[in-house]
Amino acid sequence: MQRLLSGVRLVERISVVALLLTMTVLFAFNVLIRQFGGPLAASFGWIDEVVRSLNIFLVFLASGLALESGKQVAVDTWRNRIARRSGLPLRRILDAAGIIFCLYMAWISGRMAAFVFGTGQVSATLGISTGWLYVAPCAGFGLLALRYVASFVGAIERFDRNGETGE
Amino acid sequence: MILVAAIGVLAAVLLIAGFEMFMVLGIPALAIKAGFFASLPDLILPQRMTAGINQTLLLAIPFFLLAAQLMGQGQIATRLTDVVRALVGHLRGGIGYTTIGGAMGFGSVSGSAPATVAALGKILYPELRRVGFRDRFALGLIVSSAETALLIPPSITLIVYGWITGTSIAALFAAGLGVGVILGLACAVLTMIEARRSGVSGDPRARLAEIGSTFRRAGWALGMPVLILGGIYSGLFTPTEAAVMSVVYAIFVEMVIYRSLDLKTLAKVAEQAIIQNAVIFLLLAIGTALSFFITLAQIPATLIGFLDEMQVGPVVFLMIVNVAFIIAGMFIDPNSIQLMLVPALYPVAMHLGLDPVHFGMIVAVNIALGMVTPPFGLDLFVASSTLQKPVTEIIAGVWPFLVVNLVVLLLITYVPGLSTLIPDLLL
Numbered sequence: 370m371q372r373l374l375s376g377v378r379l380v381e382r383i384s385v386v387a388l389l390l391t392m393t394v395l396f397a398f399n400v401l402i403r404q405f406g407g408p409l410a411a412s413f414g415w416i417d418e419v420v421r422s423l424n425i426f427l428v429f430l431a432s433g434l435a436l437e438s439g440k441q442v443a444v445d446t447w448r449n450r451i452a453r454r455s456g457l458p459l460r461r462i463l464d465a466a467g468i469i470f471c472l473y474m475a476w477i478s479g480r481m482a483a484f485v486f487g488t489g490q491v492s493a494t495l496g497i498s499t500g501w502l503y504v505a506p507c508a509g510f511g512l513l514a515l516r517y518v519a520s521f522v523g524a525i526e527r528f529d530r531n532g533e534t535g536e
Numbered sequence: 537m538i539l540v541a542a543i544g545v546l547a548a549v550l551l552i553a554g555f556e557m558f559m560v561l562g563i564p565a566l567a568i569k570a571g572f573f574a575s576l577p578d579l580i581l582p583q584r585m586t587a588g589i590n591q592t593l594l595l596a597i598p599f600f601l602l603a604a605q606l607m608g609q610g611q612i613a614t615r616l617t618d619v620v621r622a623l624v625g626h627l628r629g630g631i632g633y634t635t636i637g638g639a640m641g642f643g644s645v646s647g648s649a650p651a652t653v654a655a656l657g658k659i660l661y662p663e664l665r666r667v668g669f670r671d672r673f674a675l676g677l678i679v680s681s682a683e684t685a686l687l688i689p690p691s692i693t694l695i696v697y698g699w700i701t702g703t704s705i706a707a708l709f710a711a712g713l714g715v716g717v718i719l720g721l722a723c724a725v726l727t728m729i730e731a732r733r734s735g736v737s738g739d740p741r742a743r744l745a746e747i748g749s750t751f752r753r754a755g756w757a758l759g760m761p762v763l764i765l766g767g768i769y770s771g772l773f774t775p776t777e778a779a780v781m782s783v784v785y786a787i788f789v790e791m792v793i794y795r796s797l798d799l800k801t802l803a804k805v806a807e808q809a810i811i812q813n814a815v816i817f818l819l820l821a822i823g824t825a826l827s828f829f830i831t832l833a834q835i836p837a838t839l840i841g842f843l844d845e846m847q848v849g850p851v852v853f854l855m856i857v858n859v860a861f862i863i864a865g866m867f868i869d870p871n872s873i874q875l876m877l878v879p880a881l882y883p884v885a886m887h888l889g890l891d892p893v894h895f896g897m898i899v900a901v902n903i904a905l906g907m908v909t910p911p912f913g914l915d916l917f918v919a920s921s922t923l924q925k926p927v928t929e930i931i932a933g934v935w936p937f938l939v940v941n942l943v944v945l946l947l948i949t950y951v952p953g954l955s956t957l958i959p960d961l962l963l
Contacts (some may be wrong), residue, residue: 382807385807385810386803386806386807386810389598389602389806389809389810389813390806392595392598393599393602393780393783393784396595396599396776396777396780397780397781397783397784400773400777400780400781404772417592420595421590421591421592421595422590424589424594424595424598424817425586425589425590427598427810427813427814428589428813428814428817428818428821429814429818431810431811431813431814432814432815432818434810434811434814435811435814435815435818436556438811440811440812440815441556441557441558441815441818442556442557442815442819442869442872443554443555443556443557444551444552444554444557444867444868445554446554446911447552447553447554448553448554451552451553451554459553459554462553463553463554463555466555466559466563467556467559470559470562470563474562474581474582477578477579477581477582478582480578480579481579481582481583484579502586502590503582503583503586505586506582506585506586506821507582509818
C-alpha cells in the first residue's frame with residue numbers, strides 16, 4: 370500500500386506542478402499575443418479552452434494530495450469530543466463515508482465521460498471529445514477514495530496532520 | 537418545507553461531526569436530488585460540477601494564489617512594507633500604521649488574508665513589540681489588518697461572489713477598494729488610541745533621501761499593484777489576465793531581479809498554491825451542484841414568499857443576513873459560507889431592491905469578520921502557527937478589533953453609498 374501511495378503521490382506532484390506552469394505560460398502567451406499579435410491572435414483562440422480544461426484536471430488531480438496533507442477544509446473541533454462521548458469510531462465512519470461518496474462520484478463521472486464520448490460531441494476550438502472533461506472528476510474522486518481507503522486501513526494518518534489528538 | 541429542514545439538519549450534523557466540507561455540501565446535494573428530483577439522471581451532478589468551474593473568470597484564482605505564494609516567499613512583501621514604513625513610521629505608533637498599510641499593500645497584490653498574515657506577521661510582530669505595543673494588541677492588529685486583503689482588489693472572495701451572482705468583478709473590485717480603505721482607517725483609529733495609551737514611540741523621521749532610496753529599492757515591487765489595478769481599470773486586462781500577468785511579473789522579479797527564489801523553491805511554492813486551489817475549486821464544483829438544486833427546488837422563492845408574508849423589509853433582512861453570516865463565519869471557511877448562503881440570500885436581496893455590489897460588500901465584510909472571529913476564524917490559526925503563539929492569546933488581542941469591525945459592518949450595511957461610490961466614479 371505504501372509503495373502504491375508513494376508512486377501515486379510522486380506522479381500527482383509532478384503532474385500538477387507541470388500543469389500549473391503550463392497553464393501560466395499558455396495563458397500569459399495568450400494575453401501577450403492578444404495585446405501585440407494583431408490578427409495573429411485569432412489563431413490562438415483555443416488557448417482559453419485548453420487552460421480551463423487543464424485547470425479542471427489540476428483541481429481534481431490535486432484533491433487527493435490536499436486530503437492526505439490535511440488541507441481539505443473540515444470543522445474538526447468537535448470530532449474528538451463526539452467520538453469520546455458517544456464511543457463511536459468516528460474517524461472510521463468519516464473514512465467509510467468518504468470512500469462511499471467518492472466512489473459514487475467517480476462512478477457517475479465515469480458514466481458521464483462514457484456517455485459524452487458515445488455522443489461524439491467535440492469541443493468547438495480543440496476538436497477533441499468533451500468527454501475528456503469528465504475523466505478529470507472520475508480520476509480525482511478515485512484518488513480521493515484511495516486516500517480514504519488508505520486512512521481507513523491505517524496506511525496514512527490524515528487526521529493528526531490537523532494537529533488533532535487520537536480518538 | 538419539512539424535507540428542506542431535514543436536509544438543513546443533515547448538513548449541520550455532517551458539519552459538526554467533522555466531515556470534509558466538500559461532503560457537507562455534496563451529501564445534501566445528493567439528498568435534495570433524491571428527495572425532490574429523483575427522475576433527473578444522476579449524470580447531472582458531474583455535468584453541473586464541471587460546467588460550474590469551467591469558467592475563464594475562475595482562472596484568476598489559481599493565478600492569484602500562485603502570485604501570492606511567490607511574493608510571500610520572496611522579497612516583494614517586505615519591500616512594499618518598507619515603503620509604508622518610510623512614509624508613516626515616524627508617527628507615534630507608526631509601525632502600527634505600517635502594519636495596516638503593509639497588509640493593504642500586500643492585499644492589493646495577493647487577495648488572500650491568510651497569505652497576508654503569514655507574509656507580514658513574522659516581519660512586523662517583533663517590530664510592534666519593540667516599539668512598545670502590548671503583546672495582545674500587536675497580535676490582534678496583525679490578524680485584523682490582514683482582513684483588508686479580502687476586500688482590496690484582487691480579492692478571491694469577491695471573485696467567488698461575482699461568479700455565484702454574475703456581478704461585474706471590476707465593479708466589485710472598485711467597491712472593495714473603498715471598503716478596504718474604510719476598514720484600514722478604522723483599524724488605524726484604534727491603533728492611534730492604543731499608541732497614546734501605551735506611550736508607543738515612532739521611528740526617527742526618515743530623510744527625503746532615505747525615502748527616495750526605499751522607493752527605489754521597492755520599485756519593482758511597487759510595479760505589481762500598478763500592473764494589476766492599472767491593468768484592470770485601464771481596460772488593458774480582464775481580472776483573469778491581470779492574475780496571470782501578476783504571476784509572470786512575480787516570477788521575473790523574484791527570480792531574476794531579487795534572486796530570492798530558485799527553480800526548486802518555485803516548484804515547492806507552486807505545489808502549495810495548487811493544493812489551496814484544489815481545496816477551493818472542489819468546494820466550488822460541488823457548491824455549483826448544490827446551488828443548482830437549491831434553485832431548482834425553489835428554496836429562494838420560498839424564502840422570498842416567507843419574508844413577504846412576514847413583511848420583512850431591507851433593514852431587517854440585512855440584519856438577518858449579518859447575523860447568519862457572523863454565526864456561520866465563526867465555524868465555516870469563507871468559500872463554503874458563500875456557497876451555502878449566497879445562492880439562497882442573493883435572490884431575496886435583489887427582490888428587496890438592494891444593489892448587487894452593495895450586497896457583495898456586506899457579504900465580503902462579513903466574511904472578513906469571520907476570518908478573525910473566535911473560536912475558529914482561519915486567520916487566528918494562521919497567526920498562531922506563523923508567530924508560534926497560543927490561539928487563546930491571539931483571540932484576546934482580536935476583541936477590540938471585532939468591535940471596530942462590527943461598527944464598519946453596520947456602516948457598510950446601512951450606508952450603500954460607501955460601497956457604490958467608487959464603482960460609480962470609475963465605471
